[in-house]
Amino acid sequence: MDVNLQIRLKATLELDSPAVTTLQVEAQEIAGAQHIESSSLTIEPCAESALFVDVYGNPCRRLRLDAGEVFVEYAANVAIPYARVPHIHAIETDVMNLPPEVLHYLMPSRYCPSDRMSNLAYAEFGATAPGFARVHAICSWINQNIIYTCGGSTTSTTAFDTVGERIGVCRDFAHLGVALCRAMNIPARYVSGYCLEIEPPDLHAFFQAYVDGRWVSFDATAVQERPALITIATGRDAVDCAWCSFFGTGRVKELAVEVTEG
Numbered sequence: 001m002d003v004n005l006q007i008r009l010k011a012t013l014e015l016d017s018p019a020v021t022t023l024q025v026e027a028q029e030i031a032g033a034q035h036i037e038s039s040s041l042t043i044e045p046c047a048e049s050a051l052f053v054d055v056y057g058n059p060c061r062r063l064r065l066d067a068g069e070v071f072v073e074y075a076a077n078v079a080i081p082y083a084r085v086p087h088i089h090a091i092e093t094d095v096m097n098l099p100p101e102v103l104h105y106l107m108p109s110r111y112c113p114s115d116r117m118s119n120l121a122y123a124e125f126g127a128t129a130p131g132f133a134r135v136h137a138i139c140s141w142i143n144q145n146i147i148y149t150c151g152g153s154t155t156s157t158t159a160f161d162t163v164g165e166r167i168g169v170c171r172d173f174a175h176l177g178v179a180l181c182r183a184m185n186i187p188a189r190y191v192s193g194y195c196l197e198i199e200p201p202d203l204h205a206f207f208q209a210y211v212d213g214r215w216v217s218f219d220a221t222a223v224q225e226r227p228a229l230i231t232i233a234t235g236r237d238a239v240d241c242a243w244c245s246f247f248g249t250g251r252v253k254e255l256a257v258e259v260t261e262g
Contacts, residue, residue, distance in 0.1 A: 002079040004037075005228055005261055007194050009074040009203075011244070012254040015067050018047075019248025023061040024233045024241060025074045027194065032081070034230060039076035046070070056240060058233035069253070078230055090212035091131040095185055102210055105187035109236035111158050111175045112190075114182035120163065121183035135209045135218055138180045142173055142220040171238055173220040174205040178237065181209050189234050191217065192241035194259050196228035201257050203243055208234065228261070 009025055023043075029036050041061070043049065048064035095106070108115045124141055128134045145166060152167035159179035162172045174190050181188035187210035195204035206219040206229055215234075219226050233241040244252060 001082040002035075003082050003228060003261060005078045005080065005194075005196060005230065005259060007074070007076045007078060007230065008256075008258040009072070010254070010256045011072040011252060013065070013070040013072065013244065013250055014253045015065055015070065015246070015248065015250040017067045017248060019065060019246055019250055021063045021065050021247065021250065022242075022245045023063065023072065024058060024192065024243050025072070026059050026061075027076055027078050027230050027232055028059060030231060035079045037077040037079055040074070042071075042073045044071050054233075054240075056233070056235050058235070058241070060233075065250075080228055080230070090216060092134070092186055092211055093213060098187065098210070102187045105189050105210065105236070106182050106185060107236075108179075108182070110239055111237040112179040112182065112188075113158055113160050114179045116160050117163070117179050117183045121180050125180070125184055131211050132216070134184060135177075135181060135186065135211060135216070138177055138184075139218050139220040142176050142180075143223060146173060146176065146220075148173070148221060170205040170219075170221050174207045175237055177207040177209075177218060177220045181207075186210065189215070190237045190241055191229075191231055191234050192238070192243060193232045194230040194257065195219075195226055196259050196261060197226070198259075201259065202255075203232075203257055204229070205238070205241075228259075230259070 050062045052060055054060050125134055125137050128137045147167045149167040153172050159175040162168045162176050178188040189208050191206050208215040208217050217229050235241045
């Protein structure tokens with residue numbers, strides 16, 4: 001039995017001059033995890049559009065847009081399994097046995113300087129049982145020690161900054177989860193997506209850790225497991241998963257997201 005979700009995104013972009021822009025707003029088709037039953041993407045006006053897959057396997061759109069306002073509307077019906085695969089006993093994979101394509105998710109990245117967080121990670125989680133229990137402990141620590149505050153961080157805030165400032169939004173919670181996992185030699189990656197039952201409705205960020213030979217999703221912003229997390233893109237950190245990037249001068253004027261069940 002599946003849970004059926006309806007996703008709606010509306011955005012207004014504003015460009016000072018014609019420019020190429022990339023969009024990552026379309027939910028991925030992931031076998032066994034999420035199935036796109038229907039979807040549509042409208043961009044008005046749009047001079048040129050091309051779909052491509054980036055180096056992380058994420059579906060992206062490259063657009064050539066004219067100056068002025070551009071309206072983006074995305075709608076999708078997504079089905080996810082009602083019964084989640086249990087992972088409470090998931091174990092860590094020894095680094096020697098990790099798939100080669102996973103190894104780079106152990107390395108520091110721009111927003112996840114895990115090399116600067118080893119002392120904290122081992123002090124807090126070194127005695128925790130490896131595997132799911134350790135990643136769960138990392139999420140619990142973040143949830144208890146970082147205050148979710150809109151406007152408390154910026155687009156330049158790193159996971160190391162978040163530890164010092166103790167405030168942030170979902171993006172910062174995800175970066176910190178990724179950095180602490182990597183500091184414990186657990187491969188971890190950032191995820192941008194949609195989430196059911198978050199307030200206020202918006203695009204969401206969470207992370208995945210590689211345990212028990214597979215990627216498992218975690219969301220440190222919530223004490224209880226989220227009812228539904230939908231993946232748009234995965235990468236080293238938010239740099240690889242930005243929903244909108246301008247190769248020119250542009251800005252997002254409005255963004256509205258709605259995720260409902262039924």
